[in-house]
Amino acid sequence: MSAPSLPDLAGHFGRYGGRFVPEALVRALDELDAAYRSAKTDPVFQAEFESLLVNYAGVPSLLYRAERLSAAVGAEILLKREDLNHTGAHKVRNVLGQALLAKRMGKPRVIAETGAGQHGVASATAAALLDLECVVYMGETDTERQALNVARMRMLGATVIPVTNGSRTLKDALNEALRDWVASVDSTHYLLGTAAGPHPFPEIVRDFVGGIGIEARAQCFELTGRLPDAVAACVGGGSNAIGIFHAFVPDESVELYGFEAGGDGVETGRHAASITGGSSGVLHGARTYVLQDDDGQTVESHSISAGLDYPGVGPEHAWLHDTGRATYEPVTDAEAMAAFHLLCRTEGIIPAIESAHALAGAARIAPRLRAELGRTPTIVVNLSGRGDKDVHTAGAYFGILDPVETIVPGEQE
Amino acid sequence: MSIADVFAKAKAENRSVLIGCMPAGFPTVEDSIASMIAMHEAGCDVIEVELPYSDPVMDGPVIQKASDIALAAGVRTRDTLKIIEAVARTGAPVVLMTYWNPIEKYGVNAFARDLAAAGATGMITPDLIPDEAAEWIAASDEHRIDRTFLVSPSSTDERIAMTVAQCRGFVYATALMGVTGARTSVSSQAPELVDRVRHADPHMPVGVGLGVGNGAQAAEVAGFADGVIVGSALIRSVLEAPDRATGLSRLRTLSAELAEGVRNPRN
Numbered sequence: 001m002s003a004p005s006l007p008d009l010a011g012h013f014g015r016y017g018g019r020f021v022p023e024a025l026v027r028a029l030d031e032l033d034a035a036y037r038s039a040k041t042d043p044v045f046q047a048e049f050e051s052l053l054v055n056y057a058g059v060p061s062l063l064y065r066a067e068r069l070s071a072a073v074g075a076e077i078l079l080k081r082e083d084l085n086h087t088g089a090h091k092v093r094n095v096l097g098q099a100l101l102a103k104r105m106g107k108p109r110v111i112a113e114t115g116a117g118q119h120g121v122a123s124a125t126a127a128a129l130l131d132l133e134c135v136v137y138m139g140e141t142d143t144e145r146q147a148l149n150v151a152r153m154r155m156l157g158a159t160v161i162p163v164t165n166g167s168r169t170l171k172d173a174l175n176e177a178l179r180d181w182v183a184s185v186d187s188t189h190y191l192l193g194t195a196a197g198p199h200p201f202p203e204i205v206r207d208f209v210g211g212i213g214i215e216a217r218a219q220c221f222e223l224t225g226r227l228p229d230a231v232a233a234c235v236g237g238g239s240n241a242i243g244i245f246h247a248f249v250p251d252e253s254v255e256l257y258g259f260e261a262g263g264d265g266v267e268t269g270r271h272a273a274s275i276t277g278g279s280s281g282v283l284h285g286a287r288t289y290v291l292q293d294d295d296g297q298t299v300e301s302h303s304i305s306a307g308l309d310y311p312g313v314g315p316e317h318a319w320l321h322d323t324g325r326a327t328y329e330p331v332t333d334a335e336a337m338a339a340f341h342l343l344c345r346t347e348g349i350i351p352a353i354e355s356a357h358a359l360a361g362a363a364r365i366a367p368r369l370r371a372e373l374g375r376t377p378t379i380v381v382n383l384s385g386r387g388d389k390d391v392h393t394a395g396a397y398f399g400i401l402d403p404v405e406t407i408v409p410g411e412q413e
Numbered sequence: 414m415s416i417a418d419v420f421a422k423a424k425a426e427n428r429s430v431l432i433g434c435m436p437a438g439f440p441t442v443e444d445s446i447a448s449m450i451a452m453h454e455a456g457c458d459v460i461e462v463e464l465p466y467s468d469p470v471m472d473g474p475v476i477q478k479a480s481d482i483a484l485a486a487g488v489r490t491r492d493t494l495k496i497i498e499a500v501a502r503t504g505a506p507v508v509l510m511t512y513w514n515p516i517e518k519y520g521v522n523a524f525a526r527d528l529a530a531a532g533a534t535g536m537i538t539p540d541l542i543p544d545e546a547a548e549w550i551a552a553s554d555e556h557r558i559d560r561t562f563l564v565s566p567s568s569t570d571e572r573i574a575m576t577v578a579q580c581r582g583f584v585y586a587t588a589l590m591g592v593t594g595a596r597t598s599v600s601s602q603a604p605e606l607v608d609r610v611r612h613a614d615p616h617m618p619v620g621v622g623l624g625v626g627n628g629a630q631a632a633e634v635a636g637f638a639d640g641v642i643v644g645s646a647l648i649r650s651v652l653e654a655p656d657r658a659t660g661l662s663r664l665r666t667l668s669a670e671l672a673e674g675v676r677n678p679r680n
């Protein structure tokens with residue numbers, strides 16, 4: 001079942017992955033592939049990456065036994081605290097790796113796509129640190145919804161280009177980044193933000209974020225003396241999920257659960273659940289699961305979580321789904337927000353709404369696992385990011401953004 | 414007429430083939446048929462019908478906009494087949510340009526069958542490289558659809574040879590590193606790319622696209638290529654026209670200018 005040798009040399013995970021790109025990009029992808037192969041076995045590169053992760057990003061992140069949350073959901077919940085990394089999410093691992101790779105390839109400019117702005121901010125961060133020019137494509141709709149992140153990117157020295165084509169969201173930003181890249185490959189590295197896109201991106205991103213699972217596996221042994229019963233992560237493009245899954249794939253006793261954004265519910269059609277609510281197709285350079293209509297036109301996704309609001313998913317997840325090694329389920333906005341609230345109140349941790357999908361999923365599978373195993377199950381949950389960026393959305397959702405009432409002195413309790 | 418015959422005839426006349434592109438269903442199904450017939454009457458030797466797609470990564474703003482308009486008006490894959498049928502019936506050689514996902518969704522073999530039945534002679538696949546095309550190669554062989562893959566200035570000689578070997582009809586040489594859209598001058602990379610293709614296969618006709626927008630540029634490209642592919646400039650004449658009649662008349666004028674260009678190759 002384990003397949004450390006995937007993808008194959010052409011980037012296929014079974015029938016998924018590969019390269020569905022204009023010929024103009026093939027040479028750049030081949031160069032990237034070659035540069036990555038040599039970096040992968042170069043101790044100097046690996047040491048530099050490791051040093052940035054440890055000394056700059058604050059890795060390894062903690063594996064934290066969340067006791068009050070555990071009691072509330074009826075399972076031993078271990079949180080992989082990627083929210084404590086610099087920039088507040090797992091994404092810093094990927095951007096540091098790719099920015100180093102860009103340097104190694106002698107490319108002075110990086111471009112990135114971003115939805116909510118998290119990957120854009122992470123890219124701008126790595127570019128500032130490593131002295132690279134950075135251009136971020138962001139759907140115009142998203143630049144309006146996420147004005148603070150636009151300001152963050154600019155503060156870090158990046159140029160933000162609002163994309164006005166198509167649905168003006170993440171998928172259009174990705175299209176525009178690809179168009180830029182076709183015209184600028186000589187000087188530019190495309191710093192793709194998730195484990196999707198044409199080969200070799202799914203493999204490169206997986207490897208750069210793969211430390212999450214390697215650390216969590218060792219930390220779980222240390223904490224509990226054994227492997228977990230299940231690992232849970234949210235799935236947008238799939239980077240944090242593949243990052244925590246990969247090290248556990250050979251451990252057959254460990255169930256892998258990916259939770260997609262169910263939006264208003266998969267049955268309503270308003271969701272971002274590419275695997276559980278989509279079908280096999282080709283989007284953004286790879287064959288994978290896609291939200292599409294009967295004609296193969298991409299359908300817009302919907303989720304309260306901007307980071308999960310994407311109509312595709314990385315090809316390795318499509319493969320893990322088809323082989324049955326991992327299980328994917330949708331989590332609705334409402335379920336995710338209930339879990340968001342629960343984590344705030346039981347542990348004093350405000351999670352990213354993306355990560356709240358994984359928490360909700362873990363709470364859902366806990367009784368099932370308990371029945372299966374006849375004991376309290378241990379579930380490692382990837383807390384992929386912190387919720388500071390989501391305070392506005394969550395505040396509006398819970399109706400707590402009303403102006404604070406003037407407190408008259410003396411009337412306080 | 415097959416694409417090979419079109420190129421052979423043009424060669425005998427010492428000129429290049431003019432290939433004009435228009436998205437299916439832009440701005441409506443009927444209007445796009447009228448545009449394509451007008452283009453053919455005014456001098457486009459081959460009509461390249463583009464299947465509108467939600468995520469056209471090889472296309473610049475003009476084709477994106479036209480595709481969005483067609484999709485918003487509700488054009489479906491089966492409408493594109495109907496449009497091809499209507500245009501091919503007038504005797505115009507038709508090739509389809511399409512991103513891959515709509516074909517995969519339709520069913521590759523079924524699509525090749527229906528495309529052939531509609532009267533198209535070939536298909537251009539901007540985001541399908543031969544490396545991923547086993548199913549398409551089998552289906553297009555079975556239903557005798559010519560295959561046009563793209564080569565680019567960044568392609569290695571090995572990839573050019575491999576790609577040209579999988580083409581039938583003609584190969585599409587993208588003149589520059591970039592997306593579709595008219596440019597003020599013809600890319601200096603184009604002649605060298607055409608030379609490299611000829612080195613790989615002296616007999617395969619080469620169409621050059623990306624950036625050609627007027628008669629002078631068409632004449633320049635005709636000086637070194639077998640085919641001149643024009644999209645955005647033609648589409649813009651419809652997109653920017655105040656009304657349909659003006660659009661059609663501008664389309665005819667530009668088609669005639671381009672046709673004049675390919676008949677006066679500048680060496």
Ligand SMILES: Cc1ncc(COP(=O)(O)O)c(C=O)c1O
Nearest residue numbers: 236237238239240307354384385
């Ligand atoms: C905190 C967090 N988690 C998860 C995601 C989803 O991306 P992926 O599925 O690639 O991990 C995002 C994307 O913005 C994010 O910010």
